[in-house]
Amino acid sequence: MKGQGMRIRRLVTELRLLPYDPTKVIGFLLCAALAYLILAPVLALLLDTVRVNLRDSATIGIPTGTFTTYFLQRTFLSRVSEVLFWKPFWQTLFVAGAVCGIAIPMGALFAWLVVRTDLPGSKLVSRLMVVPYMIPSWTFAVAWISVFKNRRLGGLAGMLETMGFVPPDWLAYGALPIIVCESLHVFPFAFLLFGNALRSMDSQLEESARVLGASSFTISRRIVLPLLKPALLSSFLLTFSRVLGSFGTPYILGSGVKYYLLPTALYNSYKVGSPGVAAVIACVTVLMGVSLVALDMFFVREYRRFITLGGKGAILRKSPLGGLTLPALFFTLIALGITVLIPLGTLVLTTFMHRPGLFTVENFTLDYWIGATIPAMVGQKGFFLNPDILRSLKNSVWVAGSASLLCGFLGMLVGYVVVRLPKSRVAAYLRQVSFLPYLVPSIGFAAASLSFFAVPRGPIPSLYGSMFLLVLVMSLKYLPFASRSGITAMMQMGNEPEEAARVCGAGWLRRMGRIVLPLQKHALLTGVLLPLISGMKEQSLVIMLATPGTELMTTQILRFIDYGYTQLANATVVGIVGIIFILTLSMERLTGANLATGFASRG
Amino acid sequence: MAEIVLKNIRKTFGPSVVAVDDLNLTIQSGSFVSLLGPSGCGKTTTLRMIAGLDTPDGGELYLDGKLLFSESEGCMVPTEKRGMGLVFQSYALWPHMTVAQNVSFGLEMRGMPKEARRKRVQEVLELLHIDTLQNRYPSELSGGQQQRVALARMLAINPDVLLLDEPLSNLDAKLRLEMRTELKRLHQTLKNTILYVTHDQLEAMTLSTHVAVMHNGRILQYAPPLTIYRFPADLTVAAFVGSPPMNFFSRSENEGSDVFRSFLPLFPGLAERVHTVGVRPEDLYLSPTPPLDPWSYPAIFETVLPTGSDWIVSLRVHKRTIFLVLREEPRIKPGEQVWISTRTEKLHLFDTQQKRIESP
Amino acid sequence: MKGIGKKAHLFVWALLILTIPLIAGGKQEVPKPETRKGEIPAGAGGQESFDLNALIQAAQKEGEVVAYFTSSRIKDVGTAFEKKYGIKVKGTKMGDPEQAERVIREVDSKNVLVDVIGFEDGALLEGKLIPEGYVVNWVPPDIAPSLSPEDRNPLVFLWQPRIFGYNFESYKEPPIKNIWQLTEPAWKGKILIRDPAQTPANLAFFANIATNPKLLEEAYRSYYGKPSGISEKDIGWEFLKRLFQNELIVMRSDEDVGDAVGAAGQKEAPIGFYTLTKQRDNKAKNLKLATMKGMVPFMGYALPTYALMVKNCPHPNAAKLLIHYILSEGHVPWTARDMGAFSPNPKAPPHPDNEGTWTDWQKRLLRIDNKVALKLRQEVLDLWLEYGHKK
Numbered sequence A: 001m002k003g004q005g006m007r008i009r010r011l012v013t014e015l016r017l018l019p020y021d022p023t024k025v026i027g028f029l030l031c032a033a034l035a036y037l038i039l040a041p042v043l044a045l046l047l048d049t050v051r052v053n054l055r056d057s058a059t060i061g062i063p064t065g066t067f068t069t070y071f072l073q074r075t076f077l078s079r080v081s082e083v084l085f086w087k088p089f090w091q092t093l094f095v096a097g098a099v100c101g102i103a104i105p106m107g108a109l110f111a112w113l114v115v116r117t118d119l120p121g122s123k124l125v126s127r128l129m130v131v132p133y134m135i136p137s138w139t140f141a142v143a144w145i146s147v148f149k150n151r152r153l154g155g156l157a158g159m160l161e162t163m164g165f166v167p168p169d170w171l172a173y174g175a176l177p178i179i180v181c182e183s184l185h186v187f188p189f190a191f192l193l194f195g196n197a198l199r200s201m202d203s204q205l206e207e208s209a210r211v212l213g214a215s216s217f218t219i220s221r222r223i224v225l226p227l228l229k230p231a232l233l234s235s236f237l238l239t240f241s242r243v244l245g246s247f248g249t250p251y252i253l254g255s256g257v258k259y260y261l262l263p264t265a266l267y268n269s270y271k272v273g274s275p276g277v278a279a280v281i282a283c284v285t286v287l288m289g290v291s292l293v294a295l296d297m298f299f300v301r302e303y304r305r306f307i308t309l310g311g312k313g314a315i316l317r318k319s320p321l322g323g324l325t326l327p328a329l330f331f332t333l334i335a336l337g338i339t340v341l342i343p344l345g346t347l348v349l350t351t352f353m354h355r356p357g358l359f360t361v362e363n364f365t366l367d368y369w370i371g372a373t374i375p376a377m378v379g380q381k382g383f384f385l386n387p388d389i390l391r392s393l394k395n396s397v398w399v400a401g402s403a404s405l406l407c408g409f410l411g412m413l414v415g416y417v418v419v420r421l422p423k424s425r426v427a428a429y430l431r432q433v434s435f436l437p438y439l440v441p442s443i444g445f446a447a448a449s450l451s452f453f454a455v456p457r458g459p460i461p462s463l464y465g466s467m468f469l470l471v472l473v474m475s476l477k478y479l480p481f482a483s484r485s486g487i488t489a490m491m492q493m494g495n496e497p498e499e500a501a502r503v504c505g506a507g508w509l510r511r512m513g514r515i516v517l518p519l520q521k522h523a524l525l526t527g528v529l530l531p532l533i534s535g536m537k538e539q540s541l542v543i544m545l546a547t548p549g550t551e552l553m554t555t556q557i558l559r560f561i562d563y564g565y566t567q568l569a570n571a572t573v574v575g576i577v578g579i580i581f582i583l584t585l586s587m588e589r590l591t592g593a594n595l596a597t598g599f600a601s602r603g
Numbered sequence B: 001m002a003e004i005v006l007k008n009i010r011k012t013f014g015p016s017v018v019a020v021d022d023l024n025l026t027i028q029s030g031s032f033v034s035l036l037g038p039s040g041c042g043k044t045t046t047l048r049m050i051a052g053l054d055t056p057d058g059g060e061l062y063l064d065g066k067l068l069f070s071e072s073e074g075c076m077v078p079t080e081k082r083g084m085g086l087v088f089q090s091y092a093l094w095p096h097m098t099v100a101q102n103v104s105f106g107l108e109m110r111g112m113p114k115e116a117r118r119k120r121v122q123e124v125l126e127l128l129h130i131d132t133l134q135n136r137y138p139s140e141l142s143g144g145q146q147q148r149v150a151l152a153r154m155l156a157i158n159p160d161v162l163l164l165d166e167p168l169s170n171l172d173a174k175l176r177l178e179m180r181t182e183l184k185r186l187h188q189t190l191k192n193t194i195l196y197v198t199h200d201q202l203e204a205m206t207l208s209t210h211v212a213v214m215h216n217g218r219i220l221q222y223a224p225p226l227t228i229y230r231f232p233a234d235l236t237v238a239a240f241v242g243s244p245p246m247n248f249f250s251r252s253e254n255e256g257s258d259v260f261r262s263f264l265p266l267f268p269g270l271a272e273r274v275h276t277v278g279v280r281p282e283d284l285y286l287s288p289t290p291p292l293d294p295w296s297y298p299a300i301f302e303t304v305l306p307t308g309s310d311w312i313v314s315l316r317v318h319k320r321t322i323f324l325v326l327r328e329e330p331r332i333k334p335g336e337q338v339w340i341s342t343r344t345e346k347l348h349l350f351d352t353q354q355k356r357i358e359s360p
Numbered sequence C: 001m002k003g004i005g006k007k008a009h010l011f012v013w014a015l016l017i018l019t020i021p022l023i024a025g026g027k028q029e030v031p032k033p034e035t036r037k038g039e040i041p042a043g044a045g046g047q048e049s050f051d052l053n054a055l056i057q058a059a060q061k062e063g064e065v066v067a068y069f070t071s072s073r074i075k076d077v078g079t080a081f082e083k084k085y086g087i088k089v090k091g092t093k094m095g096d097p098e099q100a101e102r103v104i105r106e107v108d109s110k111n112v113l114v115d116v117i118g119f120e121d122g123a124l125l126e127g128k129l130i131p132e133g134y135v136v137n138w139v140p141p142d143i144a145p146s147l148s149p150e151d152r153n154p155l156v157f158l159w160q161p162r163i164f165g166y167n168f169e170s171y172k173e174p175p176i177k178n179i180w181q182l183t184e185p186a187w188k189g190k191i192l193i194r195d196p197a198q199t200p201a202n203l204a205f206f207a208n209i210a211t212n213p214k215l216l217e218e219a220y221r222s223y224y225g226k227p228s229g230i231s232e233k234d235i236g237w238e239f240l241k242r243l244f245q246n247e248l249i250v251m252r253s254d255e256d257v258g259d260a261v262g263a264a265g266q267k268e269a270p271i272g273f274y275t276l277t278k279q280r281d282n283k284a285k286n287l288k289l290a291t292m293k294g295m296v297p298f299m300g301y302a303l304p305t306y307a308l309m310v311k312n313c314p315h316p317n318a319a320k321l322l323i324h325y326i327l328s329e330g331h332v333p334w335t336a337r338d339m340g341a342f343s344p345n346p347k348a349p350p351h352p353d354n355e356g357t358w359t360d361w362q363k364r365l366l367r368i369d370n371k372v373a374l375k376l377r378q379e380v381l382d383l384w385l386e387y388g389h390k391k
């Protein structure tokens, strides 16, 4: 009895103190909100794998809401599971493996050239190297298809075909182009990771080995390679999870020849009207995502011992390239050209041609940018007049803008609560749950949210087809980054500035407005701008959620590609890339942050 | 003006860390009290509980007879309403505000009109000799200047109670001395109650009217500085206060027990009770030949550390090292045999409970 | 530290359990039919009196109407409709699965945004949307008598032949005379079709082929000159299997199929399965498309587009007026301006390039039975997934 009285009294005291320090209430509200917005959809997705969905019930003749193993069986064990799941699954593994095989050596080689040799202009090269990662991943696919497309997909001919060479199917679609395009996009990852590893590796380590009489070969095998192992493993896992999460490239390059990867297989199942199977596939991607991150964490922990090595006196000695300088430089320039200039240049070029690849004067046109009508596309207008594009631009800005604000704000709140209530259950829970979306591949996360929020729940109406759903899902998907940076920023600030204000008699709102927010301005700006940039180029996450009317620029591109409106698709890609460059540059100006490194840092 | 009373205050962090344990302390109005103790003994925690930034787990806290906190009554006055001043160890200046803005913030929170605020800020800054820095940002100030601004920020609201958490620990030696003088001057003019946290005994001894020596979350002794130095209430206090530290010879100690036994004839009635004998380095004398003092003991001269004003001498007695402070340079070479001696009234005696035994 | 971790887990689980009722709470109620205030009652059968003027007035009061149609021409119709009645049409082109999803979601969440759908997936319509009350079949009583009964329930506003066609520059005469030819190695990888998996109507077509063994057997005998030897039960499925194994090439739209088949300057062009309307592009895009005249036993199927009101739609009168309009003079953008589509209303003048009237066409086409389609669709889809995706 006495204990209970005490507890009640303590509660009353706490309640009375709330207006002065509502951190706990905010914490609990955040916990509840994130449980509802992140945990519940993921659970609902799990449930969807064993419960008959509204749309499935019509086709399979089982009433909605019945529990069943039908979807699991259909996905894994039926006569169609080969097509629905197993083939895409193995193909995903194959593509991911192949991309690793190309992107990692490529990244490592350039990292070595830039960090460890006296390659001229290495600063500039290392800045340019990350550009392919900055531009959206599917840019390469769109460029590829504009060049290599053949009759098979119908619509406008590709550039090569117009120029008289008909690319065979294996060159135009399927595994090869997907692997090439994904590799071009992800190799900067490996470049950054290896660059950092090489930079922090003391040349004296090698030199000591040399002094002890080791040959170059022995040195690379016994000293250098083992030290690069963490970078290697991390690149490997990151590349894998990239491939697992990317939708645009396999959609654009694979659908025509029915070459599906898990993200496109999931999307197909959903579009065909079997959300149950889609949920099963989504769960598989979630599982794979979780295991990749778990593996990564394991390796990071395993190799933490190595990290202290780059001590104070570390010296970075650059090997002279000597006679190889020119060839190396030439090679680097070519690689930069292939990875950046040629794809973007092709895209820009096609938007000025009626028939891409036909180089005659009358074939050049500005119609696709400013034409009020386009002869070959009934009812379409040029980029700047096209209502579909303009609306999607507006939507993109609106969605990415609101999502990034919401995300930055949520991230800061999470950071605030976690740092203010250290070692509490609330903090531990917030850390974990706000990290969860990182484990779930975009398309799986979208599928979860869609199936959860498409139905009215309590006070929340059905969000299906609403812009708000896009905003919500996007801000949650980016929350891991925002909350991590929120936590770091709050940690750096510490409690004392706020406590000093408390002592001076400032209430919570005043402290927030006058002390915490102004001090977090910088972090908040980064926390908003990063998601804004990612949001502008996001495709995998929104493809399931965008509907006519809530089409974003990135999904509009896919629609244009579907309709065969090559030039409009390409013009839109160019538009997005332009916007992203501007945003990135202004962000670097505003915050002084180097985006390349910002993006590569994980979680 | 402002008397602070802590009764049975207790604070734990998690199941195993007891930061403050059953603490009782009365801080008289207008006094300058130092909380002295080794790192991690709970000084900051005590200060934060007085300021209201941490909530005690139990006990009571009064300011001028008014209840600030009571576990049993369910009372907790929030920080904002306590009107105390607190200067953090790291200063915690707001980097996005100028010196003037930092100082006027508290006044603003009290709804003081702008003009009055400006005047008061000017006043306080002048008091601390930093009125020329008004428009600078904290990052443009030196450590000592930042320290003054942090102090000015709290002085501006003219708090009855000023809590200072190791405010000088980030300064170099010269500045520290300067600021100590400043603090003492301020206390003499303003006459508010000051609770000063430090682990620097010199600071505590020189500044305070009273010193509270803390250890493991408890207060071991609460007395004026000289009393603490001359009559340490227990072994820990004796060991903590004074530099170089007091030399101890204990009954249970193997190396020291011969020496310890040699002391016994000096206090015949207490021989049974005494467990440890302590003697301060400056109370030991050195002579090349056996002296006539009631107690002396042979030792081997090891090294000498000249500080400029004194000479700290280390000697080997049996297998252990003891320290001496000499006012003059010793004319002895390392390895030579010497004799140490002291006077009976200079000995500190402690019982098995480590408590001081008052000499007869 | 360990203790804290454990407690954190307990806490997470507690929250998880708390969220379960929220997840499970997403109920899907079937809305009860009701007549609402201000809706002009006018029955489906045309028995009641029907006052077009009253409908126009009521519709004009509502001011706008929202329509999802499978055809982008809804935009042109909307412009004309607005010109005539001053009622704004918010028309969006949308595929069948998406329309169905939206209508179901909107009705279930009692937040209906759309008034009229132009829908091609008859199986889903008759199997779910109508019986479960998501949409309402309304036939304009003044037009009803002139419609053939099977076009009234559900109401068809547009008929299109979806047919096999070829490139007449590439082939002197129709290269396919008999449907069994499609299963022969000569055409392996040369037949283009809009992805059946994402085109319910094409699945319905295949399902109806499976249930027409007599036609297939007859065609077999006339082509190969001998009986197939396959049982009546299996012959349809056998045909489909052979067809799917012949590496059909899947495209995203009929337009893509038409473009790829009809492109000028091809030798041995592929053949394709597309809606006849695509042949209107012969001029604009310089295509060389022609229909597979005389193909046995049919050239393709009759693809209906249905027009229905959504239950509890926000503008019921404007919705009715729009349906009335597209069945009378409003069909122009579909049927009169270009070739390839027919109004079920016989009074509507057909396009001269149509190679005959709708009655003529019906003889060349298989008519879809929606019940069959509903029943066999999944099986056909599985067959397609199984054989259509093997290389």
Ligand SMILES: Nc1ncnc2c1ncn2[C@@H]1O[C@H](COP(=O)(O)OP(=O)(O)OP(=O)(O)O)[C@@H](O)[C@H]1O
Pocket (backbone or CB within 6 Å): B013, B014, B017, B018, B019, B037, B038, B039, B040, B041, B042, B043, B044, B045, B046, B199
């Ligand atoms: N927020 C906290 N969570 C857990 N333990 C804490 C916390 N704050 C203090 N402690 C622990 O309480 C004890 C007392 O800490 P306190 O900060 O009061 O020491 P201090 O005397 O101020 O030390 P220092 O001289 O190093 O500042 C220490 O053991 C410390 O580790």
Ligand SMILES: [Mg+2]
Pocket (backbone or CB within 6 Å): B043, B044, B045, B165
């Ligand atoms: Mg401290």
